Amino acid sequence: MGHSKIVGAIEIGTSKIAIIIGEISSDSSLNIIGSYSVQSNGVKKGVIEDLQVTGQIVHNAILQAETEAGTEIEEIYLAQTGQHLAGVFNFGTTNVGASNGIITKADVEKAKEDARRPQLPEGRSFIHYIQNPFSVDGKKVENPIHMEGKRLQVGFWAIHADNKILQDSLRVIMGIPLVVEDVIVSSIASGNALLQESEKKAGALVIDIGGGTSDFALYKDGYVVYTGVIPVGGDHISNDLSMGLRTSVQLADSLKLREGLASHAKQNTDASAWLVGNQSIGDRKIPLISVNRIVESRIKELFELVREALEEAKLYNPSEIGSGVVLTGGTSRMEGIEVIAEKVFDLKCTKGECTWNIDKDLNIPEYSTTLGLLLFALGVFEEKQSKNTNNILGNLLRKFLPKQVNLQ
Amino acid sequence: MKFPKKSNKSVTYKSDQSWHNLRDANVQSSRITTFASVYRRIRPFIKWAFFSLSFIAVFFFLKDFVFQGIGSEKDTVSKNSGDYVKKVLFYTDGVLDEAWLSGVIQINRNMQLMDINIFEMKHSLERFDQVLEAEVIRVFPDALRVELKEEVPIFKLKMQTSEGVDFLRCVGESGLVYEGVGYSETVINELPYLIPYRHSNQKYLPINGLDHVSPLMNLLKEEGLIERLRLQSISLENFSGDSEFPGQIIEVNSGLIPRILFSAYKDYPRQIARLNYILSYINGSGNPEVERVDLSLRDSAAVEFKEGKNN
Incomplete structure (x- = not known):
C-alpha cells in the first residue's frame, strides 16, 4: 500500500467558512474524511478586513475539521474571491520555425512564452494562467504538434489579484501553520466540481452566488475563457428584505430562501407568507408580492450584471453555451431562481449538484467550491505521481488499475 | 464510484509575478497567530x-x-539490608527527653529500618504511665519518628513505703498517679499536695473524681487564688469521687486559711465568688487570722476565726 496524502480545501467567505479534508491514496482515490462549516466574521465582500477575528475562526475551523478527520492536513488549497480579482486574455503568437511548416514542441513553447510577456502593474500577482486552445493559421486545434501551418497562436485567460489582499489570506492560513499548495478562484473551483467535461466542452456559465459576492466562470470548448466577480451576494438581498419588511436580517434571510421567489406570488397578488414561518407569537403575515418584488429585482440585477460583463467581453453568445447556466452557492437554494436566470440569459438553467455518491450533508451548494478544490488537489496529485514514475512497468500496470473516488 | 477524470488544464501559474512569490516571502513574523494556531x-x-x-x-x-x-524473598531482604536507622526524630508535648527515650527503646545504627517492630515499640512507650499516647513511624529511607502525648500533672501526692519512707508521685488531670519523670524541682514544688480519698491499699490506682476537682483548680488559678491563699494541698478525704453523693467535700489547705471547704457540687463559680468576698472582708477588717471557711453550705458561708468567733 503506497503513501496517501491528507489534503485540505478551505473557502473563507463573507458569510461562512467551509473546510473539507480529503485523503488521496496512491491509487488516486479520494476519500472525504472530515468537514466543518462555521459562520464567518471579519470578512467583507470576500476580503478579510479583520485578520485576527477571521484568523481565530479559520484556525478553530481547521482544528475542528482535523479532529473530525482524526489526522492533520499536510497541504491546503485555498479558494479566492473578491472584486480585487481581475482577468486578462493574453495571446502568444509565433511563426512556425521549420521550413516544411511542421509544428514542433519548440514552436509551442515559443508561442506560450510570447503569451507570458505582458507584465502586471506593481502590487498585483497572477493566480491562474489558463491555457485556451491553440490555433494554427486561425483554425482551432487541441494539439498542434506535428501539424502543418505557418502561424501558431495560443491564448491564456490570466487571472490576477491584489497582493495585499491575497497575502492577508495566506497569512491567516500560514499562521496555523499550513502550506498553501494552491490558490484557486472560487468560480473555477465550483465549475470543476459541478461540470462534467462534456458540459464544459458544450459551453457553460457557472454562477456561484455567495454571501457578499457572486463569482462566475464561462467555459467554452472545455476551457475557462472568462471569470468575474460581482460585488452583490445573498446578504445584499437579505439586507434589502430586512429593511423593506422592518425585520431582522436573519428572519429576512430565512424568508428569502423560503418564499423569496415563490411562483404563486404573481398568480395570486393577495397571497401572503408568514414572516417566521412557525405562526407563533411575534410571527406576522406579509404580502408575498412585496417579498417577491424585492428579491426578484435584486436577483435580476445580479444576473444582468453578469450578462453585461460577458457582453462587454464579447463572449456572450447563447449558442456557444450549450450546457446553459449552472447556479451554485448558498443563495442558489432559492426556489424559482433558475426561472429568472433563464429569462435574463435566455439559456436553460439548472442548480448545480455533484453527481458522485457523496454524503448529502456535503452535496449542497455551500460546499461546491471546496469540493472543487479537492478535485484540483486530486488532479495535481495524479500529475505529480505520473511525473515521478520512471518505471515503465509501473506505468503500464497503472493503466490497468481502476481510478476511483470514494466520496462519503 | 469511478471518478470522472478532470483535465485541470494548467490553472496554476508558476513564474514571475506569481502568487507563489508572495507565499514564499511570507515571513514568520507576519503570520496571524491565534490560540488555536x-x-x-x-x-x-x-x-x-x-x-x-x-x-x-x-x-x-x-x-x-x-x-x-x-523477585525472590532473598532479594527483598538483601534490598532492605541497606536501610539502616541513622536518626530518631523525637517529638513530645511534655518533658520527656531523648535520654529517657533511649532508656525505654533500644535503637542503634546496626538496626535496619524494616526490621524494627514499631508496634512493639509503641506499646513499650505507652506502658510508661506518664505517656498517654505514642506514635512510632518509619521515615524512609533511614529515620524513625517517635511522637508522644504526655500526662499533665495537677497535684503531687505524698506517699509512704511499707518501710515508712516518704516519696512523691504526680497526679494527672485524669487522676492517674504516676512517677513523674523529667519535671523540674520548681514545677514539683508549685504543685499542691493531694490528699486522696481513703486508699485501701498502697497500689497506684487512679483517684476517682478528679474530673470534678480539675475545674475547681482551674478556677482558683484563673482568680489568682493559688498564690493569694498560698495553696498547699487539696484533701479528698471527704470526697469519694461521686458528686451526687450527699456531703461530698473538697478541702483546700492553704497558708492564709488552713481549711477551705468546697462543696463538690458543680457551683464552683458561686463558691469562689463568696471566697473572694470573704477575703476582701478579712482584708478590710485588719486581717484577722481565719481558721476555716466553709463554702459547702448552700445559701451561706461560715467563717471560723482563730479567736473562736464565727460569722
Missing part, C-alpha cells in the same frame, strides 16, 4: 510528552510492583 503547533510536543510520561509511569509501575513481586 499555537495549540496546533505544540500539539505534537504535547502528544510526545504525554506518551513519554505514560511510558515512564508504566516503567516505574512495572519496576515497583511487577518485577519486585516476582
Whole structure:
C-alpha cells in the first residue's frame, strides 16, 4: 500500500467558512474524511478586513475539521474571491520555425512564452494562467504538434489579484501553520466540481452566488475563457428584505430562501407568507408580492450584471453555451431562481449538484467550491505521481488499475 | 464510484509575478497567530510528552510492583539490608527527653529500618504511665519518628513505703498517679499536695473524681487564688469521687486559711465568688487570722476565726 496524502480545501467567505479534508491514496482515490462549516466574521465582500477575528475562526475551523478527520492536513488549497480579482486574455503568437511548416514542441513553447510577456502593474500577482486552445493559421486545434501551418497562436485567460489582499489570506492560513499548495478562484473551483467535461466542452456559465459576492466562470470548448466577480451576494438581498419588511436580517434571510421567489406570488397578488414561518407569537403575515418584488429585482440585477460583463467581453453568445447556466452557492437554494436566470440569459438553467455518491450533508451548494478544490488537489496529485514514475512497468500496470473516488 | 477524470488544464501559474512569490516571502513574523494556531503547533510536543510520561509511569509501575513481586524473598531482604536507622526524630508535648527515650527503646545504627517492630515499640512507650499516647513511624529511607502525648500533672501526692519512707508521685488531670519523670524541682514544688480519698491499699490506682476537682483548680488559678491563699494541698478525704453523693467535700489547705471547704457540687463559680468576698472582708477588717471557711453550705458561708468567733 503506497503513501496517501491528507489534503485540505478551505473557502473563507463573507458569510461562512467551509473546510473539507480529503485523503488521496496512491491509487488516486479520494476519500472525504472530515468537514466543518462555521459562520464567518471579519470578512467583507470576500476580503478579510479583520485578520485576527477571521484568523481565530479559520484556525478553530481547521482544528475542528482535523479532529473530525482524526489526522492533520499536510497541504491546503485555498479558494479566492473578491472584486480585487481581475482577468486578462493574453495571446502568444509565433511563426512556425521549420521550413516544411511542421509544428514542433519548440514552436509551442515559443508561442506560450510570447503569451507570458505582458507584465502586471506593481502590487498585483497572477493566480491562474489558463491555457485556451491553440490555433494554427486561425483554425482551432487541441494539439498542434506535428501539424502543418505557418502561424501558431495560443491564448491564456490570466487571472490576477491584489497582493495585499491575497497575502492577508495566506497569512491567516500560514499562521496555523499550513502550506498553501494552491490558490484557486472560487468560480473555477465550483465549475470543476459541478461540470462534467462534456458540459464544459458544450459551453457553460457557472454562477456561484455567495454571501457578499457572486463569482462566475464561462467555459467554452472545455476551457475557462472568462471569470468575474460581482460585488452583490445573498446578504445584499437579505439586507434589502430586512429593511423593506422592518425585520431582522436573519428572519429576512430565512424568508428569502423560503418564499423569496415563490411562483404563486404573481398568480395570486393577495397571497401572503408568514414572516417566521412557525405562526407563533411575534410571527406576522406579509404580502408575498412585496417579498417577491424585492428579491426578484435584486436577483435580476445580479444576473444582468453578469450578462453585461460577458457582453462587454464579447463572449456572450447563447449558442456557444450549450450546457446553459449552472447556479451554485448558498443563495442558489432559492426556489424559482433558475426561472429568472433563464429569462435574463435566455439559456436553460439548472442548480448545480455533484453527481458522485457523496454524503448529502456535503452535496449542497455551500460546499461546491471546496469540493472543487479537492478535485484540483486530486488532479495535481495524479500529475505529480505520473511525473515521478520512471518505471515503465509501473506505468503500464497503472493503466490497468481502476481510478476511483470514494466520496462519503 | 469511478471518478470522472478532470483535465485541470494548467490553472496554476508558476513564474514571475506569481502568487507563489508572495507565499514564499511570507515571513514568520507576519503570520496571524491565534490560540488555536499555537495549540496546533505544540500539539505534537504535547502528544510526545504525554506518551513519554505514560511510558515512564508504566516503567516505574512495572519496576515497583511487577518485577519486585516476582523477585525472590532473598532479594527483598538483601534490598532492605541497606536501610539502616541513622536518626530518631523525637517529638513530645511534655518533658520527656531523648535520654529517657533511649532508656525505654533500644535503637542503634546496626538496626535496619524494616526490621524494627514499631508496634512493639509503641506499646513499650505507652506502658510508661506518664505517656498517654505514642506514635512510632518509619521515615524512609533511614529515620524513625517517635511522637508522644504526655500526662499533665495537677497535684503531687505524698506517699509512704511499707518501710515508712516518704516519696512523691504526680497526679494527672485524669487522676492517674504516676512517677513523674523529667519535671523540674520548681514545677514539683508549685504543685499542691493531694490528699486522696481513703486508699485501701498502697497500689497506684487512679483517684476517682478528679474530673470534678480539675475545674475547681482551674478556677482558683484563673482568680489568682493559688498564690493569694498560698495553696498547699487539696484533701479528698471527704470526697469519694461521686458528686451526687450527699456531703461530698473538697478541702483546700492553704497558708492564709488552713481549711477551705468546697462543696463538690458543680457551683464552683458561686463558691469562689463568696471566697473572694470573704477575703476582701478579712482584708478590710485588719486581717484577722481565719481558721476555716466553709463554702459547702448552700445559701451561706461560715467563717471560723482563730479567736473562736464565727460569722
